[in-house]
Amino acid sequence: MELKLYSMEEKPFPAWSWSVEQCLKELNVKLDKGLSYYEVEKRRERYGWNELAKEKGKPLWRSVLEQFDDMLVKILLVAAFISFILAYLHAGESVEAGFEAYVEPLVIVLILALNAIVGVWQETNAEKALEALKEMQCESGKVLRDGYMMPDLPARELVPGDIVELRVGDKVPADMRVAVLKTSTLRVEQSSLTGEAMPVLKGTAPIFVYDCELQAKENMVFAGTTVVNGSCICIVISTGMKTEIGKIQKQIHEASLEESDTPLKKKLDEFGGRLTTAIGLACLIVWAINYKNFLSWDVVDGWPANIRFSFEKCTYYFKIAVALAVAAIPEGLPAVITTCLALGTRKMAQKNAIVRKLPSVETLGCTTVICSDKTGTLTTNQMSATEFFTLGGKTTSSRVFHVEGTTYDPKDGGIVDWTCYNMDANLQAMAEICAVCNDAGIFCDGRLFRATGLPTEAALKVLVEKMGVPDAKARDKIRDMQLAANYLIDRSTVKLGSCEWWTKRVKRLATLEFDRIRKSMSVIVREPNGQNRLLVKGAVESLLERSSHVQLADGSVVPIDEPCKQLLSLRLLEMSSKGLRCLGLAFKDDLGEFSDYYAENHPAHKKLLDPAYYMSIESDLVFVGVAGLRDPPREEVHQAIEDCRGAGIRVMVITGDNKSTAEAICKDIKLFDEAEGLRGRSFTGKEFTALSPSEQMEILSKPGGKVAKEASDMVLADDNFSTIVSAVAEGRSIYNNMKAFIRYMISSNVGEVISIFLTAALGIPECMIPVQLLWVNLVTDGPPATALGFNPADVDIMRKPPRKSNDALINSWVLFRYLVIGSYVGIATVGIFVLWYTQASFLGINLVSDGHTLVQFSQLRNWGECPTWSNFTVTPYQVGGGRMITFANPCDYFSAGKVKAMTLSLSVLVAIEMFNSLNALSEDNSLVTMPPWRNPWLLVAMSVSFGLHCVILYVPFLANVFGIVPLSLKEWFLVILVSAPVILIDEALKFVARSGGYRAKKEKLALKYNLHEQNHFTTSQKPKRTPKIGDAVELTASFRDKFDPFQQDVFHPSSNSYDMTSKTPMLHERENKWVGLIEHFRIGILNQLQKRKDDATYC
Secondary structure (H helix, E strand, O other): HHHHHHHHHHOOHHHHOOOHHHHHHHOOOOOOEEEEEHHHHHHOOOOOOOOOOOOOOOOOOHHHOOOOOOOHHHHHHHHHHHHHHHHOOOOOHHHHHHHHHHHHHHHHHHHHHHHHHHHHHHHHHHHHHHHHHOOOOOEEEEEEEHHHHHEEEHHOOOOOOEEEEEOOEOOOOEEEEEEEOOOOOOEEEHHHOOOOOOOEEOOOOOOOOOOOOHHHHEEEOOOOOEEEEEEEEEEEOHHHHHHHHHHHHHHHHHHHHEEEEEEEEHHHHHHHHHHHHHHHHHHHHHHHHHHHOEEEEEEEEEEEEEEOOOOHHHHHHHHHHHHHHHHHHOHHHHHHHHHHHHHHHHHHHHHOOEEEEOOHHHHHHHHHHHEOOOOOOOOOOEEEEEEEEEEOOOOOOOEEEEEEOOOOOOOOOEEEOOOOOOOOOHHHHHHHHHHHHOEEEEEEEEEEEEEOHHHHHHHHHHHHHHHOOHHHHHHHHHHHHHHHHOOOOOOOOOHHHHHHHHHHEEEEEEEEOOOOOOOEEEEEEEEOOEEEEEEEEEEEEHHHEEEEEOOOOOOOOOEEOOOHHHHHHHHHHHHOOOOOOOEEEEEEOHHHHHHHOOOOOOOOOHOOOOOOOOOOOOOOOOOOOOEEEEEEEEEEHHHHHHHHHHOEEEEEEEEEOHHHHHHHHHHOOOOOOOOOOOOEEEEEEEHHHHHOHHHHHHHOOHHHHEEEEEEOEEEOOOHHHHHHHHHHHHHHHHHHHHHHHHHHHHHHHHHHHHHHHHHHHOOOOOOOOOHHHHHHHHOOOOOHHHHHHOOOOOOOOHHOOOOOOOOOOOOOOHHHHHHHHHHHHHHHHHHHHHHHOOOOOEEEEOOOOOOOOOOOHHHHHHHHHHHHOOOOOOOOOOOOOOOOEEOOHHHHHHHHHHHHHOOOOOHHHHHHHHHHHHOOOOOOOOOOOOOOOOOHHHHHHHHHHHHHHHHHHOHHHHHHHHHOOOOOOHHHHHHHHHHHHHHHHHHHHHHHHHHHHHHHHHHHHHHHHHHHHHHHHOOOOOOOOOOOOOHHHHHHHHHHHHHOOOOOOEEOOOOOOOEOOOOOOOOOOHHHHHHHHHHHHHHHHHHHHHHHHHHHOOO
């Protein structure tokens, strides 16, 4: 026995293809006794507990470290470390100087820590939102052990071989083989695994297919699914991670381990690598330019001698190199990107898209292919009645009623042009059957209305609520009750007033449950007049075959004749061609021996226990009408599909439902064209997984393959197709916004680098110290850069082809713009520093009103030689607040005395970057067409940044820390005058981009892409073909299948067999001319079907 169990663990046997007796023998268990406690313990040691594995979460320290696994962050950490070493070496100079030096590394580390906190917080919240999978597991079950039934055994204690009883409402605790049906039918809702909206009918007969799809295993029930009808005895086959839901969790876990960098991260890492190289070269160049200032020697006999090295000056110029690194690195970029992505996840969460990893938000912008399920994604996953018909005043006339509303909310829509509040007898009979021959219910889960029981029955109850009741007083009472329900605290219970009125009129005595043979279910009720009546609903053709009469609008019952049958068939054909599931409704008054049936002790009750008698009981019926039901497409899906077409995104359907049904729905919502070939666009889950990885990649297309992995980091909370499209649009918008603030921050940093280069190349004193550059990059630039993440999406964002994942983040034109804008930033920043030292006025503005001393430009360039100058004197000058800047040594004028010039340079840099943020509102559009108030957050951010700059200017303690002084109003006017031209320069560059060949090239590429997509779809279409007589048989079988809401059998003449899994496309309008030919063969075909029904093989 141990060998058998071991074998089963290594390779579980196909229980669905084995008989119940074989399964019991394999598991060594008896159906009437169950496992012994000793055997249970042995098996638990082998199989473990029946629970999903709790994967060890990522340690917090690891999550934090992963936030630092970024090239830019690593460069910043190195810069902070070097700054700390330099601060330590100069700590002995003074307390103030030491504190000021330590500010720089501390600020870098603080910002990086905040960046890590934001990243870890978002990823942790997303993982918590995905714990719902484990909630699908059952908590307890009714289990037979040692001959005793244990009513509430914890589900985690189940082992393979346990005997479990399931009843209506139970959640299945493990994957199990159905052994015995305790009721005539058993239905299980398993959309959580297959996506199939309709509950699946289960049985005990083996399925003689070794490898079949999940939904085809009709004798198996799976963990996490729910019993909606009937009860049964089952044998546990698989537990824990061996179950189907366990396999899903395992696949999710394995996919999460396949770490793959997103396109943006790759680009930023690549940019960081190039930036590292550039910074290294720049530092070497700065040292090469200034090496004579800290290293000198004499030449004796052609060889260097008397080498002199100044460690103080060496470290000074090393600090300049560090300043260059600080200027080159956009320190705020990692934090701003993380913040922007986090804001994007919040927007997407509001649209029911949960993002597990921040970078996957941006990756969605690269999407070229969307693989969607049908049920609940393209459709609402809520059955609704959309149409019903009855006969009119005679057998050759009919009445068709159209119903609005697509949800289980009784107030959602109504019956179009409904004037039958005082319902005639025919409509009353229809409403009574829909309400009473029904076991479903409706409840409200928050704002969403859900069904308990069968979705088709729930849809019929909603139809009854829209039909109302014939009693005027009752109708008013129901209306008042509905109004009162709006003010109830408990809104979860939905009062179905009309249904209650109909069910209270009669007493339900017995139920004849649905079975495959007759394809109907019925109830025996006692009417208010004391007579018993049979109410029936089921497959239309099945009911018509057993109906001898029809009910007219006035309630009269007349025999059904051939013209009447043709009329009913024609109306049925029209409804079926729309993809509706059609339910027939009928009743019977002459019940024979059941006319006085009252309870289980009635003599005829034994016949109700044997389904073989149900067909005879449900004979000589009076046909009432037909209700057409469907799982309607979501209202928003049409626009979402149009957006995908405009955006160059292909949509494929991979369904767990029937493939033909899915394709019919997709044609209805215009996802597929009527004449379009569906090869490569529609798959079942099994068909797609059976493809090789290369074939899957070819279908998904090369640009979309890698994106699919990243997109798995996003989970939909509402299974809505439009949510996917909204997420793609949001991804595109976020990417554009990230490009905007990257463009803004990099162009500003290029300006800072150029200013440091100009300072070193000209040999003038440094116009800004590292802590000032750090303040600008981290604090002053941060708010505008973050605000650019709120830029509104372009109106044509979903009218452009997808960008390629390998598109350059910074192309040649953008780089040229960086250099032009950066050059002006550098020149303006250094220029105002030089102006203050060398010019008395600029554009009519007096620069020497504070009393500072002017020097020659040549003196400024050679300020290091100041001690050798004779008769060089300077006068003290006044700064804001009445403070005087004095000098013990005249040469201090170029170090301690440069505070005013440094303040002007820093203020010009801040002002230019504020104006430059306006340039980043749009890549090519002018500020005239994209005004600043389109993004009010940017105006607020600019105000905040200017306010922060004023804080460090006018708060004495902070001014000392940053080495700056307050400015006068006249000096602020000078700063604005020098800074504003950056807008005009970028406007000129945008004009060139709009009118030049660059934009034309982009449009040409977009047009080429769209033409390629059109050609792709056109060449994939199948040529039209005239139907042949041989096709008529198959189409008739297809219609018969469509008439049957319970997925009835289809006859294939070529194989002389029935096939429950086969579906054929529904008849299109262009084939209506063949209806007569089809009808000609219909009667003969149905006779063949009837003859072969006893020999039919269901699979």
